Amino acid sequence: MMDKPPLWVRPVAIIAALFGLLTIFSGGMVLFGSSAAKSAAGDAVPIVLWFNFLAGFAYIIGAVALFRYTVWARPIAWAIGICTALVFLVLITMALSGTPFEWRTIGAMILRSGFWLAIAFALS
Numbered sequence: 001m002m003d004k005p006p007l008w009v010r011p012v013a014i015i016a017a018l019f020g021l022l023t024i025f026s027g028g029m030v031l032f033g034s035s036a037a038k039s040a041a042g043d044a045v046p047i048v049l050w051f052n053f054l055a056g057f058a059y060i061i062g063a064v065a066l067f068r069y070t071v072w073a074r075p076i077a078w079a080i081g082i083c084t085a086l087v088f089l090v091l092i093t094m095a096l097s098g099t100p101f102e103w104r105t106i107g108a109m110i111l112r113s114g115f116w117l118a119i120a121f122a123l124s
Contacts, residue, residue, distance in 0.1 A: 003069075004069075005069035008122070009066060009067070009069055010067055012066065012119060013063045013064075013066035013067035014063070014067070016059055016060075016062060016063035016066060016115075016119070017059070017060055017063035017064070017067075019059055019063075019115070020056045020057070020058075020059030020060040020062075020063060021056070021060070022056075023052055023053065023055065023056030023059060024053060024056035024057065024060075027049060027050075027052050027053030027056060028053060030044055030049060031049065031050070031053055041102070042102045043100035043101050043102050044102065044105070045091055045094060045099060045101050045105065047087070047090060047091075047094075048087060048090070048091050048105060048109070051083075051084075051087045052087075052108075052112070055080060055083070055084065055112075058076070058079075058080050059080065059116075061076060062076040062077055062080055062116070062119075066119065066123075073123060074120060074123040074124065077116050077117075077119040077120035077123060078116075078117075078120040080116040081113055081115075081116035081117035081119070081120050082117075084109065084112045084113040084116060085113040085117070087109070088109040088110070088112075088113055091105065091106070091109060092106075
């Protein structure tokens with residue numbers, strides 16, 4: 001455990017945990033849910049869908065680390081942010097090569113990578 005956490009840490013950790021739970025739920029609905037849920041997702045790119053679903057579990061681990069203000073909160077935030085940015089680059093490459101995608105996924109990936117990279121920078 002590090003020193004006393006800054007005031008922003010615990011509220012952001014709670015948001016990160018909720019973000020993780022919502023990510024697991026929404027991704028799980030598309031991956032394992034009804035055909036209606038899959039249809040509502042539109043042109044989901046499987047690698048991005050699977051990454052985001054699995055990353056939801058990492059969000060929860062990162063949120064716990066952040067809430068407890070442990071020394072491993074920073075590397076987890078960096079790992080999530082960088083991996084998300086890399087998968088975002090894969091998505092962009094696939095989209096530019098003609099793979100159908102949803103524009104809302106672009107927005108979500110900007111939000112996801114930005115959120116975790118901002119946490120990582122703030123902890124550095």
